[in-house]
Structures are given as C-alpha cells and as structure tokens.
Amino acid sequence: xxxxxxxxxxxxxxxxxxxxxxxxxxxxxxxxxxxxxxxxxxxxxxxxxxxxxxxxxxxxxxxxxxxxxxxxxxxxxxxxxxxxxxxxxxxxxxxxxxxxxxxxxxxxxxxxxxxxxxxxxxxxxxxxxxxxxxxxxxxxxxxxxxxxxxxxxxxxxxxxxxxxxxxxxxxxxxxxxxxxxxxxxxxxxxxxxxxxxxxxxxxxxxxxxxxxxxxxxxxxxxxxxxxxxxxxxxxxxxxxxxxxxxxxxxxxxxxxxxxxxxxxxxxxxxxxxxxxxxxx
Numbered sequence: 104x105x106x107x108x109x110x111x112x113x114x115x116x117x118x119x120x121x122x123x124x125x126x127x128x129x130x131x132x133x134x135x136x137x138x139x140x141x142x143x144x145x146x147x148x149x150x151x152x153x154x155x156x157x158x159x160x161x162x163x164x165x166x167x168x169x170x171x172x173x174x175x176x177x178x179x180x181x182x183x184x185x186x187x188x189x190x191x192x193x194x195x196x197x198x199x200x201x202x203x204x205x206x207x208x209x210x211x212x213x214x215x216x217x218x219x220x221x222x223x224x225x226x227x228x229x230x231x232x233x234x235x236x237x238x239x240x241x242x243x244x245x246x247x248x249x250x251x252x253x254x255x256x257x258x259x260x261x262x263x264x265x266x267x268x269x270x271x272x273x274x275x276x277x278x279x280x281x282x283x284x285x286x287x288x289x290x291x292x293x294x295x296x297x298x299x300x301x302x303x304x305x306x307x308x309x310x311x312x313x314x315x316x317x318x319x320x321x322x323x324x325x326x327x328x329x330x331x332x333x334x335x336x337x338x339x340x341x342x343x344x345x346x347x348x349x350x351x352x353x354x355x356x357x358x359x360x361x362x363x364x365x366x367x368x369x370x371x372x373x374x375x376x377x378x379x380x381x382x383x
Contacts (some may be wrong), residue, residue, distance in 0.1 A: 104383055110209075112203075112341040118297065121173075121293075122170070122171060122172060122173050122293075123249060124163065124171040124172070125160075125172065125173075125290055126269050127170075127188055128159075128160060132153060134152075134370055135149035135150070135152055135153050136149075143144070149270055153276070154201050159171075160172075160289075160290060161289075164252050164287060164288050164289045164290070165252070165287060167283075167285070167286025167287065167305045167306070168286075168306070168377060169207060171285075172288065172289070172290050172292070172344070173290075173292070173293030173296075173303065174265070174293070174302070174303060175303045175304075175305055176302060176303065176304045176305070177304075177305050177306060177307055177334065178307055178332045178333060178334060179331075179332040179333075179334060179373075179376045180332075180376060180377060180379065180380035180383075181255055181332070181373075181380070181383075182335075182376075182379040182380040182382070182383040183331070183332055183371065183376040183380065184331055184332070184380050185331055185367065185368065185369055186203035186331065186332065186368065186369050186370070186371040186375075186376050186379075187210070187329075187331065187332070187333050187334075187335065187363060187368045187369070187370055187371070188212040188214075188215060188333070188334045188335065188360070188370070188371060188372070188373055188376060189213075189215070189335050189337065189356075189359070189370050190214065190215045190217060190282070190304070190306065190334060190335065190336050190337070190373070191203065191214050191215070191216045191217070191337050191338065191339050191352070192216075192217045192282065192336065192337070192338050192339075192340065193214070193217075193218075193243065193313075193338050193339065193340025193341045194219070194222060194229075194338075194339040194340040195217055195218055195222055195223065195226045195229040195230055195233065195339070195340070196226075196339050196340045196342075197229060198224055198247045198350070199339040199340070199342055199350045199352065199353070200216075200226075200229055200233070200339045201229070201232075201342075202350075202353055203339050203352060203353070203356065204232065204233065204236055204238075206357055206360070207236070207238070207356075207360075208236060209221050209357075210361075210364070212360050212362040212363075212370040213237055213238055213239075213370055213371055213372045213375065214238050214239070214372065215238065215240075215241055215280070215287065215372045215373045215374075216233050216238055216239065216241070216372060217241050217242070217243035217280075217282045218230065218233075218240055218241070218242075218243055218270065219243050219244065219245070219246065219247045219340065220242070220244065220245035220246070220266030220267075220268070220269035220270065221246055221261075221269065222277075222340065222373070223240075223266075223269045223273050223274075224269050224272070224273060225268055227273040230270070230273050230274055231273065231274055233274060234274055236374060237268050237372075239280075239372035239373055239374050239375075240270060240274060240276060240278070240282065241270075241279065241280040241281065241282070241304075241373065242263065242266045242267055242270065242278040242281045242282075242301060243266065243281075243282050243284070244262040244263065244266050244283070244284055245262050245263075245265035245269060246262065247284045248262065248284065249284060249285065251284045251287065251288070252282055252283070252287035252288050252289050253289070254285075254289075254291070255291060256291040256294075256295065259291050259292055259295050260298075263281065263295050263296065263299055263301070263317075263324060264299065266278070267299055267301075278301065279300070279301065279302065279373075279374060279377075280301060280302050280303075280304045280373050280374075281296055281299075281301040281302065281303055281304070282303070282304055282305065283303070286305050286306075288303075302377075304334065304365055304373060305334070306334045306335065306336040307332075307333040307334045307335065308324060308325060308327070308333065308335060308336070309324070309325075309335070309336035309337075310322070310324045310325045310336065310337060310355065312337055312338050312342060312343055312351050312355065313338050313341045313342065314343055315343055315351070316343040316344050316345045316346065316351050317345075317351075318345060318351055318354035318355050318358070320341060321351060321355050322355050322358055322362075325337075325355070325359055326362050329362070329363075329368070331368060334357070334373075337352050337355065337356065337359075338352060339352055
C-alpha cells in the first residue's frame with residue numbers, strides 16, 4: 104500500500120461569535136432565572152418562555168438552510184457570478200463514485216464531494232481519485248450518524264475532528280467545508296467548526312435523491328428557478344435506485360450538466376468559488 108502523502112499545515116482556528124439569536128436566547132434564560140428569584144409566583148410564565156425558546160432552537164437546527172445558529176452558506180459568494188456548485192454527499196461509494204467521476208470528466212465539470220470519514224479510510228484510492236480529477240473532498244462527519252443533531256459538544260467535536268483526520272491521513276488535504284448529516288445540527292456545532300477552521304455549507308436546493316428514484320422529479324427540483332451561485336445537492340452514497348435498479352444520480356447528473364451548460368453556468372468546486380471571493 105502506498106504511503107500516505109505528507110500532511111499540510113493546518114490553518115489557525117477562526118474566532119467564534121454566538122449569533123444574535125443565540126445571544127437573545129441566553130438573555131431570555133437569564134431573565135427567566137431572575138424573574139423566578141424575584142417573583143416566584145411567575146415561574147410558570149418563565150418556564151413557558153424557556154420551553155418556547157428551546158422549541159425555536161430545535162426548529163432552527165431542523166431547518167438545514169437556517170442561519171439562526173451561526174454562519175451557513177446556502178449560495179456561493181457574490182464573486183462567483185457565473186458559477187454553480189454541485190455537491191455530492193455520503194461517499195465515496197465503490198460502485199457509484201467512479202461512474203460519477205466519469206460523467207463529470209466527460210462534461211469537464213467540477214464538483215465537491217462531502218465524504219464520510221470512515222468511508223474515506225475504507226476506500227482510500229477512490230478518495231484520492233476524487234482529488235486527482237480536480238474535485239473537492241470535504242468533511243461530512245466520521246460516521247454520518249443520524250443522531251448527530253442530538254449529540255453534545257464532545258461527541259460533535261469527535262465526529263468532526265475524526266473526519267478531518269481521516270481525510271488528511273488518506274489524501275494529505277485538510278477539509279475546508281463541512282456539511283452535517285441531512286443538514287441537521289444544534290447550537291454546539293458552530294464553535295466546533297470555528298475551532299477546526301471549517302465553513303458550514305448546506306444548499307440552495309436538493310433533489311431528495313436518497314428517497315426518490317424518479318430522475319424526472321429530482322431533475323425538476325434541482326433546476327426549478329436555477330440560477331448563478333446556486334448550491335445543488337446530490338448523493339453518490341445512499342443513492343436511491345430507479346425502476347431499472349440504477350443509482351438515480353447516474354440518470355440525473357448528465358441531464359443536469361447539460362442544463363447547466365445551456366444556461367452558461369460553470370460548475371466549480373466550493374474551494375474555487377470561495378477563492379474567487381478572496382481575490383475580489
């Protein structure tokens with residue numbers, strides 16, 4: 104087995120600042136506590152306010168495109184004026200990913216793969232092939248646990264850091280972007296990402312291609328009101344199957360790429376799109 108490439112130096116952690124929503128939540132909790140101390144008879148009202156606040160926080164975590172819990176990129180930076188991002192989650196998959204790479208190569212298109220850390224270690228050559236083809240490979244947690252949004256700070260840190268380590272050990276690259284499983288998260292995630300120097304990215308629209316095997320419906324969802332700077336979500340891992348048993352991304356992707364070409368939209372990796380913003 105070939106030796107792993109040398110690990111590059113990591114960038115310093117970004118400063119984390121709680122969002123206005125979370126700062127307001129803290130103020131509400133402090134106010135509720137002060138109210139109960141000063142006027143104990145009002146405890147039902149104070150408790151009700153705290154419960155309502157927790158429901159709002161939970162709702163924000165269940166809304167993948169929400170920015171209430173912290174920064175969350177749902178579109179590319181303004182500098183990427185004629186670009187679009189195709190993001191592909193849950194791989195690498197030994198059956199599907201090579202065929203996805205072949206389709207992208209045939210269209211001379213670039214995509215960003217949000218990969219599961221343990222699958223990167225399981226299929227190291229495939230992970231390296233993604234990068235060798237000019238695509239991005241980013242952090243999608245170590246295990247893709249559907250309990251991720253219910254985890255505490257320590258468990259979230261472990262999932263994010265271990266995936267960073269897996270990607271770096273196999274490819275020599277340090278991931279710069281992160282996507283939570285199903286986009287679900289909680290208030291503990293933002294400070295963890297800041298310490299790891301990761302940007303949270305969700306999407307502009309998705310095809311629900313893990314639960315729907317109809318290429319027509321998936322393509323329609325992805326291309327409805329399609330425009331520059333959109334971030335689109337597909338899956339090479341956990342892909343649903345068409346009626347013929349074909350991973351649905353393989354039916355959708357060529358037509359999507361043709362649609363982008365007709366609209367004169369260039370598929371870029373997230374790194375390339377953000378590099379344009381940094382140079383602007």
